[in-house]
Amino acid sequence: MIINHPLLGPRDAAEFVYLGDACMMDRPDWQAEDAMAQFVEYGYLRDNPAGEHQELWYHEQGDRSWLVITRNTLTHEISKVEMARDVARSRGRDK
């Protein structure tokens, strides 16, 4: 698989480390009433779709940036590559 890094251009997927579902970016509020249930869901439960999947890849053998990649789990086709930082900001986070 080739990942088209937004800053560095096309790179071999073997340079990256996979973390899993991009929902890992949305860490629950530890002070919420139901923080326990939220963290169990956050840590363990997954949609696991067959089709489009947003996921986190870490460019360990490169610039060490985190990317959010939209990939089809049936075909491995990558339709979108974004900097995780930009995605987090677009969701209203400061970093």
Add this chain to the structure above:
Amino acid sequence: MRYSAFRIFKEGLTGNKGWKAAWREPDPKPEYDIIIIGGGGHGLSTAYYLSKEFGMRNVAVLEKGWLGSGNIGRNTTIIRSNYLLPGNQPFYEMSMKLWENLEQDTNYNSMVSQRSILNLFHSDAQRDAFVRRGNAMFLSGADAELADEAQLRRELPFLNFDNARFPIKGGLYQRRGGTARHDAVAWGYARGADSRGVDIIQNCEVTGIDIENGVCRGVQTTRGAIRARKVAMCVAGSSGRVAALAGMRLPIESHVLQAFVSEGLKPVLPGVITFGAGHFYVSQSDKGGLVFGGDIDGYNTYAQRGNLPVVEDVAEGGMAIMPMIGRARLLRSWGGVMDMSMDGTPFIDKTHIEGLYFNGGWCYGGFKATPASGYCYAHLLAKDEPHPVAAQMRLDRFMTGNLIDEKGQGNQPNLH
């Protein structure tokens, strides 16, 4: 029809005209007591033990493809019971005991071959961990044997003992471990269940799960709606997709694991060998091919094929412990999609929806579990209480903190 040496002899003399199909091709009935979704090894063994041990005959197995088209027909066929934790080891030892009697029980030649499995170790720390594992195996009634380097040099002179990075210091044997013929396991169970009245319905995909007021009443399929008192999911790598039909999210991701077979060679490998540090495992099939594999590809996928970096990694692992493997040509490789549960351990449990049951999360170690998985799932379905050896394989264990984390790695899958 019973299979026997006499029967083979007789058929041989009469032109093999008397053999009958091993199971029927029934049309689905409008309603069953129990519907099992998925005609893989586990679904068929569940049906077999439901009918044989628990007297439930009004049962259907619905398979979207043909029997054995899933992981049961794609795996590297290793059977063993060398686990560690109390939530796991007794379960796998029960499975091992069922394997040992499988052919007599099902009257089908599943080619169970207890040719031994050897897990190599490469450091003092790894040896200590294997000693502990061996003791855990003894506690469950399994066999274990620690072999030192000198013994292995005598028994397996072709291993690369002096690898600079991972020198082989010894290994943990389970002599009762080995391999079985994967397809034949499915066929034997199918035939046994069918002969007791279970309907095995192929080319019948479940496309919906009917839930009325929180109670499961049946399924929608490509061959129409079928009602049932109980619906049992058992779809291996498709767990996420099928559970989604019931609106459930699971502690599971789907990943692909590849397997490889070399050209046929004369007998070289006496048993199964695993490379503890690099993650590589190899055995030799009865046809002579070296059958081997390694790590999963490592990212969510439903494509039943793998990618090159892992091919390379597996080949490197093989060369590291068994350089002679480099002389053999690779004949073929393939991938299978499996559930990766979030602690590497499976589930056999009721769901929060009444009448809906779940069996899955076998990661890449579920073949060896086929007999015990079927037995314990059948127990749960028939009696509505878990079998003692599967009592900890619960869906809510992440909430209650009762993880069965064999590898001690936390909530990253990539475990077996």
